[in-house]
Amino acid sequence: MQDFEVKAYPEMWHELNMDVERFDKARQMLGGAYTKIFLSQANRPQKMAYFDEMISEIFGGRVKELMQAKKEGRPVVGTFCVYIPEEIVVAANGICVGLCGGSPGSIPDAEKILPRNICPMVKSAFGFKAGRICPYFQVVDFVYGETTCDAKKKTWEILDRLVPTYVMEIPQMKKERDRTLWLEEVKDFKAKIEAVSGKTISSEQLAEAIKILNGKRQALQRLTKLRAANPAPISGKDALLIEQIAFYDEPVRFAAKVNELCDELDARAAKGEGILPKSALRVMVSGTPMALPNWKIHNLVESAGAVIVNEESCIGTRYFKDLITEGSLDMEKQLAALTDRYMRIDCSCFTPNDERVTQVLKEYKDSAAQGIIHYSLQFCHTYNIEEIKIREACQREGIPYLSIESDYSPDDVGQLQTRIEAFLEQVEG
């Protein structure tokens, strides 16, 4: 356990024009936090070893793979959202990679330029590029931006000065004309990827990409189902970590590794073994994404002796609950099927978005949770306001409920700990 470190690759970082000295400190801090939060857990599944390795190589091995891919002329696209048609990128033999945006360390860099009172994720991400302290930002061909919120939408214009940023318009409603708009956007994006790679995407390639990403999503669905067992076979922290790694790992390898882990969890569940005793309180988290290394809420809840059994979040079920219908080799039909899948995403940027309330209640039942913690990043207006409807639904259903609004800074940890422990006392009855 003491041997764990996030490995350093200073030469490669120089090659990527990073602020190496500063970045190296962040690397050490990440290693320390990871050891304390993850490696200290008892009864951890053995197959977590692969994901530990992914964190150990987060600034090395995976970045090397991306650099190699670029040398081979494969497009590498940086993303921040589940609303990116990844299948198109993979069909062009390209790579989608989630960018850094979950740490308070880069926020001062962003606040030199951006307003202070906007979402911490947007600020953190922008700061990672501005400070040259995220290797992924340095390696991408371009950043994929979307219009899911105002802070992002307007930040892309500024970010574009530092790294090429391509923006897709995400519809805000779900009428037929919104679907048409999104289909047009998907087609434009396909043309963009074809321009970057210099090759036309065939329907066979798209079919294969759809299959690959469905496979990855199915593996994550399987993991989610296994967490419904009591006792839970895996901690919420580890499951969240896997959901975070899903955004930057190679999809086929990742799916295989998640399935291997699930085989182990299956065996655990069959024997009635778990990460914590059966009596541990089961909590579901719902709301805004927790980008790596944002483990704040999970760490607080699980340190208080409860277990998190589900994340209804973009880094969570929203990313993998829907699949694309496979089987067609007709490009128009494939793109229509892809569009349909993405239009099912229940992001709070949509109005109305009542399907999310239904989904939260469904996941609460499916995961056999005993209470819901709604987590919203500060200044995330759409999720923060939609919280009212989630709260009302929980009151209606008699579900113990706690709403937390927080940013990345550690200064509210004392209050949050009290609130979370009081919530657990309430769940316990």
Added chain:
Amino acid sequence: MDIGIDLGSRALKMAVFDGDELLECRMVESGFTPHQQAEELLKGLKPHRVIATGYGRHLAHKNFASGVITEIKAHSLGARYFFPQAMTILDVGGQDSKVITLNREGKVVNFQMNDKCAAGTGRFLEIMAASLGYTLAEFGPMALSSDHEAPINSMCTVFAESEVISLKNHGVPAADIARALHLAVVSRLVGMVRRMEESATLVFTGGVARNPAIVSLLQERLGVEVFVPSLPEHAGAVGAALHARTL
């Protein structure tokens, strides 16, 4: 003998029970090493169980306490001890303010806490009293002596202090400024209470419940009857001791 100890941000409170009888309450300042202060408080006592609550609860648990409960649960139990019918509880301490709703059986069904900053808490009143050159004990009665409302818009301690300076330099009487500062706190507390389930009464605990101006303004602005226990600052410690008895 069961003991509840509340390691708060400003003060340590202890309640000693023998069976159903509340034997005594003690209070000292938290100081720099609250758990050692707490151990001092316990000296010479031979309790069956010690339950800790408040910010220092986990540190106390590591050192001497047999268990912990949160302030939310502790104040709920404590409020019910003084007022068995309590449904809505407002607790304002040194660093936190919270509103708790109970069901008929006394279980917590909902609660709210202030965010990370200490706006609208005892600490705010303490600093504001000092900025006007008064003690905390003088501050509430002074506010009550005014019926004139000077505007204070800021709840941030730093900004409110600049507003106080500006008012002083406009010749506004100290009593009016004191009243304005109390009103600023009350309006924030009223906002928190209004977000919760409606109730005709309110039990007010924590050290700030000793402040007569806060109590009177709260009653006036909320339009509900406000009940203050005889030992409001000890409600948390009493609750913790009562919890110890159930173990």
